[in-house]
Amino acid sequence: MFPYKTSFQIDRKTNQALYLQLSNQFIQLIKERKLVPETKLPGSRVLSELLGVHRKTIVACYEELLLQGWVESVPKKGTFVNSKLPKLNQQSFNADKEILLKESVGFQFYKNYDLERKYFKHQDGFMYLNDGVSDARLTPTEDLARTYRRICSRKNIYEEMSYGSLFGNEKLRNTLANYLNKTRGLNINKDNILITRGSQMGIFLSAKLLLQKEDTIIVGKTNYTSADATFLQTKANLLRVTVDENGLVSDEIEQICQQQSIKGVYVTSHHHHPTTVTLSAERRIHLLNLSKKYNFAIIEDDYDYDFNYNHSPILPLASHDTNGNVIYIGSVCKTVAPVYRIGYLIAAKEFVNEAAKHRRFIDRQGDALLELAFEDFIKSGDLDRHINKVMKVYKARRDLFCQLLKEKFSDVFSFEIPKGGMAVWLKLNDNYSWETIAEIARKYKLEIGEWQRYDNADLGHNSIRIGFATYNEEEIYELISRLSRTIEEIKN
Secondary structure, X not given: OOOHHHHOOOOOOOOOOHHHHXXXXXXXXXHOOOOOOOOEOOOHHHHHHHHOOOHHHHHHXXXXXXXXOOEEXXXXXXXXXXXXXXXXXXXXXXXXXXXXXXXXXXXXXXXXXXXXXXXXXXXXXOEEOOOOOOOHHHOOHXXXXXXXXXXXXXXXXXXXXXXXXXXXXXXXXXXXXXXHHHHHOOOOOHHHEEXXXXXXXXXXXXXXXXXXXXXXXXXXXXXXXXHHHHHHXXXXXXXXXXXXXXXXXXXXXXXXXXXXXXXXXXXXOOOOOOOOOOOOHHHHHHHHHHHHHHOOEEEEXXXXXXXXXXXXXXXXXXXXXXXXXXXXXXXXXXXXXXXXXXXXXXXXXXXXXXXXXXXXXXXXXXXXXXXXXXXXXXHOOHHHHHHHHXXXXXXXXXXXXXXXXXXXXXXXXXXXXXXXXXXXXXXXXXXXXXXXXXXXXXXXXEEOOOHHHHXXXXXXXXXXXXXXXXXXXXXXXXXXXXXXXXXXXXXX
C-alpha cells in the first residue's frame, strides 16, 4: 500500500487551507507517477485517520482534485487517479537537492539583441554612477500620502476603480493641459493628451505608429540609448547627424531630406541626452520649418524641462508648432520620483487617438488613483512648490560637483557646467580609457557602469554622462574621493 501517512506534510501555521495543501501534494505525486492512473485512493474516513485531519478536509480535497480533473469518482467503487492522464515528460526530481531557477526554455522564441543592457547588482558599500536621476529622499511622500488619503476617502471613489479611459483620467488630462499651457506655452486641450507610464511608453508608442521596416528616422550621433533601441526594434534605419554646442545640426537634417524621405526626427531639445546642450532658437525654427516642408514628425522628448538653473526654461518646440508636426513627450518621474509612473504624449488629436488604441494592448489603462492624486498635486500647487524646493538643492549639488571636478581633475576631465538637468557630460583625456578607470574603480567600491553605451555611433569621443542630483554633499565628497584614488593609481 502507498505510504500516505509519511508522504504528506501538513503545515498548520500557514494561511493556506489544509484541503488545498493536501490537493497540491496529491497533484505532485500524480505528476511524478508515484500515484499512477487508475490507482484507487483511500476512503475519506481512512485517510483522515491516517493524516490526523477532519474527514471533511479529505472530502474537500477530493472534490478539488475532481474539479481539476486529476481524479475520477466511480459510484459504489471509490475515487481513482484519472485513467486518461498522459505521462508528463520532465526531468528527474530529487527532493534533497536545492531547487534551481530554470535558465533555459523548452521552446523557441525571438530575441532582440538591440535591447540588451547590463545590470549591476548593488553591493553594500559601493557607490554607483548614474546618468541623471532625482534623489528619491527628496520625494514629498507626506504631501502625496495626504493627497492619496483624501482621494481614497471620497464617497464616490469606487467609480474610479473599474475600467476607465484608454487616454488616462479625464480630470488629470484637463488639469495637465491647463498646467502645460501656462508653463510651457502650449495650446492644447485634454483631447491632445494621452497619459502614459512615463516618457519611455510615449517613445515606444510614437515609434510604433511612425516606423516600419526600412523607414528612416534621424537621431543625434550621440543620443539617448533607450530611444535608439526603441527605434531599432521597429527595423527602421537610424541616420545620425552631428550634435555640437547648439544641439542637433539642422543643416545636416536638411541635406538628408533633400536626398531621401524620412519619417521623423528624435530630439531632446531642452537638455540634449546625453551631452546636456540646448538646441538653439535658430535651429528650433529651422527644424520646425523642415518638418512642415518635408512632412516628417518631430518626437520632442522633454525629459527634464523643469530643471534649469541659469535662467527660465526655454519653451519647447511644441509651443511653436502650428502644423501638428510635433509629438511632445514628458513625465513627472524625474520631477518627483521614478516610482511615480506618470507621463504624457501630446500631439494632434488624430495621432493621440491612434496611440491610445495601441496603448490598450500593452497597458489597458493607467493607475486611476495615482492619476487622481497627481491631478490634485498639480492643481493645489504642491508640484510647483516641490520643484522650487529641489531646484535649489540640485543647483547646489551641481555647483559643488563641478567645482570638485575642476579642482581635482583638471588634467583628466574636460566639461561644461550644465545649464540645467541632473547630469554632467564628462570628456576623458585621450591618454586615459574608461575601461581602465572602471576596472580600477571597483577596488575602491565605485561602479562606473556601462560606459560604452554613450557611444552607439562609435565616434570615440571618450565621454560619459554622470548624474549629480542623487548625491548629497557628503556623498559627493566621497564619490570624488574614490574617483581621485582611482585616477592616482592609474597615474602611478
